[in-house]
Amino acid sequence: MRCTWMRKVSGSAGSADGYMKKTVLGRGKINTPSLDGSCKSEEDVCALGKETQEGAPDGSEWEALDAEWSAAIRYEYHVLYSSSYQTPVLYFRASALDGRPLSLEEMWDNVHPSYRRRLLHSPWDTITQQEHPCLGQPFFVLHPCRTWDFMSPILEAAQNECRKLNYIVSWLSVVGPMVGLEIPLSYATVASKPERTAAR
Amino acid sequence: MQQAMADDKDVLRDVWFGRIPTCFTLYQDEITEREAEPFYLLLPRVSYLPLVTDKVRKHFQKVMKPDDVGEMWFEYEGTPLKWHYPIGLLFDLYASNTTLPWSIFVHFKNFPQQDLLHCPSNSVIEAHFMSSIKEADALKHKGAVVNEMQKKDHKQLWMGLQNDKFDQFWAMNRKLMEYPTEEGGFRYIPFRIYQVTSNRPFIQKLFRPVASDGCPHTLGDLLKEVFPAAIPQNDGQKKYQVMIHGIEPMLETPIQWLSEHLSYPDNFLHISIIPAPSD
Numbered sequence: 001m002r003c004t005w006m007r008k009v010s011g012s013a014g015s016a017d018g019y020m021k022k023t024v025l026g027r028g029k030i031n032t033p034s035l036d037g038s039c040k041s042e043e044d045v046c047a048l049g050k051e052t053q054e055g056a057p058d059g060s061e062w063e064a065l066d067a068e069w070s071a072a073i074r075y076e077y078h079v080l081y082s083s084s085y086q087t088p089v090l091y092f093r094a095s096a097l098d099g100r101p102l103s104l105e106e107m108w109d110n111v112h113p114s115y116r117r118r119l120l121h122s123p124w125d126t127i128t129q130q131e132h133p134c135l136g137q138p139f140f141v142l143h144p145c146r147t148w149d150f151m152s153p154i155l156e157a158a159q160n161e162c163r164k165l166n167y168i169v170s171w172l173s174v175v176g177p178m179v180g181l182e183i184p185l186s187y188a189t190v191a192s193k194p195e196r197t198a199a200r
Numbered sequence: 201m202q203q204a205m206a207d208d209k210d211v212l213r214d215v216w217f218g219r220i221p222t223c224f225t226l227y228q229d230e231i232t233e234r235e236a237e238p239f240y241l242l243l244p245r246v247s248y249l250p251l252v253t254d255k256v257r258k259h260f261q262k263v264m265k266p267d268d269v270g271e272m273w274f275e276y277e278g279t280p281l282k283w284h285y286p287i288g289l290l291f292d293l294y295a296s297n298t299t300l301p302w303s304i305f306v307h308f309k310n311f312p313q314q315d316l317l318h319c320p321s322n323s324v325i326e327a328h329f330m331s332s333i334k335e336a337d338a339l340k341h342k343g344a345v346v347n348e349m350q351k352k353d354h355k356q357l358w359m360g361l362q363n364d365k366f367d368q369f370w371a372m373n374r375k376l377m378e379y380p381t382e383e384g385g386f387r388y389i390p391f392r393i394y395q396v397t398s399n400r401p402f403i404q405k406l407f408r409p410v411a412s413d414g415c416p417h418t419l420g421d422l423l424k425e426v427f428p429a430a431i432p433q434n435d436g437q438k439k440y441q442v443m444i445h446g447i448e449p450m451l452e453t454p455i456q457w458l459s460e461h462l463s464y465p466d467n468f469l470h471i472s473i474i475p476a477p478s479d
Contacts, residue, residue: 083404083405083406084335084338084339084390084404085335085338100313101313101314103318104318128327128328128331129317129318130284130317130328130331131282131284131317131401132401133400133401133402133404134400134401135400135401136400136401137314137315138313138314138315138316138317138318
């Protein structure tokens with residue numbers, strides 16, 4: 001299976017530290033910075049959630065939307081392992097082609113509305129801006145403390161069905177799409193072939 | 201025994217009430233309507249820059265047009281200061297062997313997005329602070345103590361820090377410092393080691409406070425495992441200073457004791473490795 005993830009090692013050769021990195025070029029919406037350089041407040045970010053509930057745009061608005069959504073955006077996804085929580089963590093950032101990093105508000109603009117509604121419930125709890133532990137630069141992070149909540153039913157089901165489970169692929173397939181990272185179905189097919197013997 | 205216990209509580213107070221005299225000067229490129237005087241402030245070592253610098257912003261806003269006042273950020277000798285690091289850590293790392301007051305430049309434009317996290321409100325600082333506390337508890341108790349706390353208990357920790365209330369903070373924080381007696385200490389010690397010249401922001405690894413034979417690990421044991429260059433060699437020449445809260449603890453100090461008494465309010469031991477002064 002062709003894979004576009006790259007393994008990055010930080011520190012000296014032979015060091016166990018490292019992360020998986022994937023870069024994706026996509027199309028999306030970028031704000032042109034306003035003349036006074038102002039940033040939207042937290043209330044505005046919450047208002048985005050309300051906007052998505054007002055229904056899809058009608059036919060005449062699609063063209064205008066299409067133009068608005070055609071900026072090229074470079075997404076970077078890093079999967080790191082948190083030894084503190086003993087789970088994988090997804091670090092991600094997006095930038096315009098000129099290198100300007102996207103703000104949290106712009107990231108939200110590019111998240112699918114149905115996920116946006118779910119995650120916007122408490123934005124500072126689930127997606128926060130943090131320092132990348134290897135690179136030291138600002139990235140957005142999906143918090144691992146919520147990980148166990150939604151992973152345990154998946155793990156249980158796999159065990160009951162005697163099905164092998166690649167934890168990282170399963171976890172990524174749940175959290176990835178919330179922040180624009182598509183996981184092809186082929187990942188799942190490779191990862192979860194049934195075992196002939198009962199699960200241990 | 202009583203005297204030792206009284207001393208330990210004193211250490212907690214000394215750490216909490218540590219202050220750094222700081223001089224804030226507006227960066228020369230900032231546009232002002234009249235001359236901006238420097239502003240002097242005693243900064244709490246255990247807090248965070250955006251939490252304690254409202255007065256700094258107000259002082260410089262008085263001489264600037266509102267349009268010229270963007271998100272405030274700080275810089276020391278050309279390095280943007282990461283607001284999400286505790287103030288005491290920033291000082292120890294960058295300026296500990298310089299003369300006081302600590303001289304910091306204040307900026308209101310050209311926010312360095314590649315280097316600094318944004319801080320649009322106090323709730324961002326709170327989220328960051330609580331996230332550190334949760335990670336520290338994950339290491340110490342598999343998260344059991346934090347998860348047992350109610351939301352109002354979490355709030356008490358934050359409000360204690362925000363309002364500089366030692367008793368309010370420690371009434372709750374002491375729960376995070378408990379451990380089963382038979383274990384002899386926490387599961388793992390929450391610590392981070394910082395060095396300015398490193399290409400990674402910090403070193404953090406799993407480290408147990410007690411060896412398998414029951415012997416308590418010391419600060420020296422931690423360094424031997426994670427940063428052996430910081431241990432002075434037999435030839436007597438000390439290359440580095442190992443600094444926490446502006447002091448160099450003896451390498452024989454048990455790491456469990458350090459974690460209970462010299463952690464920052466976020467429950468981490470933030471340790472700076474700096475070049476030893478060559479006098």
